[in-house]
């Protein structure tokens with residue numbers, strides 16, 4: 001079967017290699033070549049692994065206590081997640097990558113799609129572009145990436161998987177495809193070989209569950225999947241999988257999100273380093289979460305129409321009495337004002353708080369988001385209603401955001417969020433976090449000759 005790809009579309013998927021670990025290595029080059037893992041949620045389990053850690057058999061999501069022995073035996077280095085640093089480095093990587101194509105969709109913290117439609121290019125030139133992109137991202141940010149090209153997003157993802165595997169596991173794919181792979185320019189026979197070599201679960205959107213169902217139906221390689229009748233796939237599985245098959249055949253069904261639908265919620269939640277018993281502690285934690293969420297909200301230029309709050313005890317502490325509640329407070333008018341959002345969160349907390357429990361986690365979710373630019377017309381009849389955002393307030397909020405950006409998170413905050421930060425009562429356990437090298441003056445790395 002010959003698969004003809006159109007030439008009128010071309011996507012790239014740029015992906016940071018072992019992103020969190022690579023970012024840590026930028027500032028601690030001594031970690032290069034050593035097995036490194038990054039731990040999430042109170043240093044509980046592994047959320048990122050360097051190639052060397054993968055080679056030691058450390059699994060994604062593995063609880064730390066299960067691989068802790070590798071620290072002594074194999075020199076495994078474990079770090080607490082430093083999301084402030086990862087977020088900032090991600091922005092830098094995306095800016096550099098985005099300069100290579102007219103359109104970009106940032107897909108996750110370490111992945112973006114680029115749309116090369118309409119760009120001039122002859123045979124081989126995209127691979128050249130991909131190499132130049134890798135080189136520039138590496139030189140400007142220190143982050144190694146792999147680049148996959150294809151005439152559809154699904155094929156670009158697949159090309160990226162091939163580029164990454166060819167680099168990490170020599171022999172898995174032809175070595176000339178390592179780091180940069182363009183599925184669109186390969187000869188039919190070569191491409192076919194690649195599709196035979198790749199398991200169906202590696203395809204974007206297939207995953208382990210549908211992968212197992214496909215395997216049970218005798219579909220084990222990507223080529224098997226490509227050969228299925230799309231209409232039959234829709235009947236037996238889903239429209240989504242039908243689109244995947246079409247995309248693998250080079251028929252583009254998924255385009256870049258030009259204007260990504262404004263995200264529907266903003267969540268800020270955390271497990272506490274140790275249980276919180278008093279209302280006061282929760283007020284402080286939730287005020288801080290609401291303020292952080294409000295800052296993200298304003299960055300997206302959105303307003304929230306409702307505030308959702310939850311508090312819960314730890315289901316893992318079987319000896320504790322269990323309690324968990326959530327409540328949503330609708331706002332009179334959508335707002336981006338930290339003070340209104342914090343007040344709503346506290347109001348919600350007062351409605352659900354019960355004394356006598358050991359609270360382990362709480363969170364704030366801002367809901368019913370809408371663009372700031374959509375104004376609800378209203379007659380100005382004297383005093384502003386509570387919850388409205390007159391011009392001076394949005395100026396105040398911009399000023400608060402600017403100060404916190406420049407001088408570090410928490411430099412200016414709503415008073416109810418203040419004490420907890422000082423007492424570190426709800427700060428998650430992060431015993432091995434590296435400094436905020438790129439976002440805090442105090443943490444700036446110092447180079448010595």
Ligand SMILES: [Mg+2]
Pocket residue numbers: 015016017018019110
């Ligand atoms: Mg990655």
